[in-house]
Amino acid sequence: MTVLKEVVAELIGMFAGEKRLTIAALTVVTISGCLVDFTGLDPLVGGTVLLFGCLILLIESVCRSARAGAS
Amino acid sequence: MTWSIAAPAVTAAFLASLVEVVEAFTIVLAVATLRGWRPAALGTAGGLAVLAGFVLLLGPLLNRIPLHSLQLAIGILLLLFGMGWLRKASLRAAGIIPLHDEDAIFAAEAAQLGQHRGRQQSNLDWVAGITALKAVLLEGLEVVFIVIAVGAWRGLLMPASLGALAACALVLAAGAIIHRPLSRVPENTLKFGVGVMLSAFGVFWTGEGLGVAWPGQDLALLLFAALFLAAGLVGATLARRICVEIAQ
Numbered sequence: 001m002t003v004l005k006e007v008v009a010e011l012i013g014m015f016a017g018e019k020r021l022t023i024a025a026l027t028v029v030t031i032s033g034c035l036v037d038f039t040g041l042d043p044l045v046g047g048t049v050l051l052f053g054c055l056i057l058l059i060e061s062v063c064r065s066a067r068a069g070a071s
Numbered sequence: 072m073t074w075s076i077a078a079p080a081v082t083a084a085f086l087a088s089l090v091e092v093v094e095a096f097t098i099v100l101a102v103a104t105l106r107g108w109r110p111a112a113l114g115t116a117g118g119l120a121v122l123a124g125f126v127l128l129l130g131p132l133l134n135r136i137p138l139h140s141l142q143l144a145i146g147i148l149l150l151l152f153g154m155g156w157l158r159k160a161s162l163r164a165a166g167i168i169p170l171h172d173e174d175a176i177f178a179a180e181a182a183q184l185g186q187h188r189g190r191q192q193s194n195l196d197w198v199a200g201i202t203a204l205k206a207v208l209l210e211g212l213e214v215v216f217i218v219i220a221v222g223a224w225r226g227l228l229m230p231a232s233l234g235a236l237a238a239c240a241l242v243l244a245a246g247a248i249i250h251r252p253l254s255r256v257p258e259n260t261l262k263f264g265v266g267v268m269l270s271a272f273g274v275f276w277t278g279e280g281l282g283v284a285w286p287g288q289d290l291a292l293l294l295f296a297a298l299f300l301a302a303g304l305v306g307a308t309l310a311r312r313i314c315v316e317i318a319q
Contacts, residue, residue, distance in 0.1 A: 062306030
């Protein structure tokens with residue numbers, strides 16, 4: 001039973017170890033999907049938002065953790 | 072299958088497996104050193120059997136999912152997983168969280184197994200076997216996910232699996248020769264590289280799943296990888312600067 005619990009915890013941790021980053025990344029994916037599906041814009045606009053959104057999120061998440069870890 | 076997508080997929084599977092197998096090997100070695108090779112080998116075999124079960128179960132299921140839905144689902148999972156690895160690798164590179172220390176993990180695991188000395192011999196072997204099984208299973212889950220995710224379509228499952236198996240063989244050969252935890256493997260550099268590649272694959276496949284036609288097709292992956300590498304390095308530099316500023 002303990003092994004099963006640890007496997008489940010490992011699986012959750014693999015994809016949602018940092019909750020804020022996970023929620024923010026899913027939000028960026030949703031926004032990109034809406035841009036592709038519900039606006040008349042070129043789908044590449046949605047792709048660009050996805051790419052640069054994720055890059056910005058990554059840097060922000062590292063900086064936020066650094067501030068929290070150092071203070 | 073094109074080399075622009077096969078090479079990153081096989082490399083990602085190889086490097087990710089290298090990191091995870093090194094971590095699992097440290098614990099299995101601790102078990103073998105304290106309790107002998109029998110419980111270590113049985114636990115390892117049990118862990119590998121469960122992992123093989125996952126692959127056999129998931130493999131045929133993936134073929135039933137429509138391509139775009141599969142691309143989107145695996146793309147998002149890869150993105151979350153890859154960015155998580157890259158974030159941690161950047162924080163380790165900046166010195167915010169400590170580097171993985173295989174010697175320390177070996178000592179901690181050996182100490183934990185030593186606490187059970189009062190128990191009967193058969194109980195001790197059982198505890199040791201379960202410890203080895205857990206190590207192989209938990210570290211192997213990430214390898215299985217990466218192999219399936221990067222090899223799920225375009226006929227890359229076999230090359231990605233071979234990449235992962237090559238990493239296992241390399242670690243086992245090195246471990247058999249030096250018979251110590253493989254503490255000199257540059258784990259954080261490898262994790263940084265794998266995080267970059269998985270994040271790039273994640274954006275690429277999530278975009279394709281959403282209906283984005285990336286310019287340059289597969290070659291766009293290389294640009295994405297370069298951008299994630301730059302973002303990871305910028306993040307590590309900024310994090311280091313933040314620490315210095317707060318310390319002053």
